[in-house]
Amino acid sequence: MGSIPKTVLLVDDEPFIRGLTRRILSGLGVESFLEASSGSEALSILKACGKSTELILCDLMMPDMDGIELVRHLSELPHPPAIAFLSGADDMVLKAACSLANARLLNVLGAVSKPISHEEILPILKRLEQRAVRPSSGPTLKIGKDDLERGIKADEFVLHYQPKVSLKSLSLSSVEALVRWEHPEHGMIFPDSFIELAESTLLIAPMTEKLVELSFRQLQKWETVGLLTRVALNLSPAMLFDTELPDRLSRLAASLALDPSRIIFEITETGAPSDEAVFLEIVTRLHMHGFVISIDDFGTGRSSLLNLEALPFSELKIDRAFVDGAAQDNTKRNILKASVGLAKSLNLKIVAEGVEHLEDWDLVTELGCDIVQGYFVSRPLPAADLPLWVTQWQSQHKGRKE
Numbered sequence: 001m002g003s004i005p006k007t008v009l010l011v012d013d014e015p016f017i018r019g020l021t022r023r024i025l026s027g028l029g030v031e032s033f034l035e036a037s038s039g040s041e042a043l044s045i046l047k048a049c050g051k052s053t054e055l056i057l058c059d060l061m062m063p064d065m066d067g068i069e070l071v072r073h074l075s076e077l078p079h080p081p082a083i084a085f086l087s088g089a090d091d092m093v094l095k096a097a098c099s100l101a102n103a104r105l106l107n108v109l110g111a112v113s114k115p116i117s118h119e120e121i122l123p124i125l126k127r128l129e130q131r132a133v134r135p136s137s138g139p140t141l142k143i144g145k146d147d148l149e150r151g152i153k154a155d156e157f158v159l160h161y162q163p164k165v166s167l168k169s170l171s172l173s174s175v176e177a178l179v180r181w182e183h184p185e186h187g188m189i190f191p192d193s194f195i196e197l198a199e200s201t202l203l204i205a206p207m208t209e210k211l212v213e214l215s216f217r218q219l220q221k222w223e224t225v226g227l228l229t230r231v232a233l234n235l236s237p238a239m240l241f242d243t244e245l246p247d248r249l250s251r252l253a254a255s256l257a258l259d260p261s262r263i264i265f266e267i268t269e270t271g272a273p274s275d276e277a278v279f280l281e282i283v284t285r286l287h288m289h290g291f292v293i294s295i296d297d298f299g300t301g302r303s304s305l306l307n308l309e310a311l312p313f314s315e316l317k318i319d320r321a322f323v324d325g326a327a328q329d330n331t332k333r334n335i336l337k338a339s340v341g342l343a344k345s346l347n348l349k350i351v352a353e354g355v356e357h358l359e360d361w362d363l364v365t366e367l368g369c370d371i372v373q374g375y376f377v378s379r380p381l382p383a384a385d386l387p388l389w390v391t392q393w394q395s396q397h398k399g400r401k402e
């Protein structure tokens with residue numbers, strides 16, 4: 001789990017609050033402190049000794065430069081520290097500050113109301129390392145269409161697999177296949193750097209078909225070492241224009257003697273399908289061939305209630321925006337609760353995605369979700385690492401539930 005930051009910059013116009021906060025953080029293992037009584041003072045400190053500061057704990061209401069304005073200046077720094085807010089302002093304002101800082105691409109760890117307590121601040125501090133380790137190829141990497149086409153031909157795309165476990169049995173339910181590009185020049189590239197381009201150039205279709213085959217063959221390979229599982233694949237709506245697709249995928253599964261009920265297709269509404277009727281036809285035929293259809297990112301702009309009526313599907317994945325931190329956030333918890341209720345009344349399996357912490361694991365258990373996916377269970381793994389992970393997971397949970 002996460003480690004405590006060593007150096008923290010406290011920004012608050014009240015010396016008394018800074019003193020109190022310092023005492024609590026010292027008790028939790030923070031080693032050194034910088035202090036500023038305003039946003040502008042904080043900026044000068046960061047410019048002078050920015051790189052060693054791991055976290056800035058920042059009040060929102062301050063004279064001269066308030067926390068919101070400070071966020072804007074922070075986002076212009078070459079190496080901004082992670083940020084958490086500390087405020088007497090109401091919950092809505094704290095949340096808005098977090099969203100704003102996220103929108104400016106800062107690493108936002110959360111918000112606490114004043115006066116702070118050990119219980120509230122500790123999970124926020126621990127988030128520092130967990131957030132920092134997610135590798136990112138960064139938005140600066142510019143990929144071209146030709147390179148993408150070449151990479152597909154050269155089979156440079158690989159799949160990592162993230163376990164999803166059943167909350168009832170605590171056993172492996174399936175794995176989500178997530179694409180990575182092993183680029184000869186740039187190293188490993190994550191999907192946020194190339195999926196959009198693949199969609200806009202329609203290269204997503206040949207790429208995904210190769211990945212589907214790769215994952216089917218992987219299911220077979222795992223079987224030879226005694227691991228029988230199911231795989232979930234993301235199907236972009238941008239590739240759902242070819243009405244022959246369901247038949248091709250069905251033949252492929254049959255040729256490898258795979259039961260289609262072991263294949264889950266996760267579908268979102270990204271980039272509205274150009275032809276709604278064709279989209280519906282393809283999804284319906286996939287379902288008729290026996291594949292499992294799952295609505296991905298439920299609750300975001302990408303998946304709506306309209307889908308629920310039109311599409312034949314049996315699983316709902318609640319977006320991690322409503323799962324991560326839900327134990328400590330009333331709004332998220334209520335959205336989660338309502339989604340679970342909706343899914344249950346429609347007889348759907350419900351997957352909670354993005355569980356990173358024990359408190360959220362406990363919450364989704366209590367609310368009656370069926371399946372959990374998230375860093376708390378495991379990060380996405382290379383195919384070869386899955387059997388060992390399963391063995392370890394089983395030995396940790398043996399006897400806890402039958």
Ligand code: G
Nearest residue numbers: 177178179190191192195208211234235236
């Ligand atoms: O693995 P990562 O968190 O970087 O994935 C980021 C996004 O990329 C997720 O929304 C995921 O659904 C998407 N993604 C990952 N693999 C694939 C894929 O094979 N096809 C499509 N269409 N999207 C994918």
Ligand code: G
Nearest residue numbers: 178234296297354355356373374375376380
């Ligand atoms: O959009 P889609 O549901 O396909 O997104 C899946 C993505 O979410 C994967 O790329 C995976 O890496 C990421 N993911 C899965 N679990 C967690 C988690 O606990 N925390 C975070 N930050 N990302 C996660």
Ligand code: MN
Nearest residue numbers: 176234266296
């Ligand atoms: Mn998905």
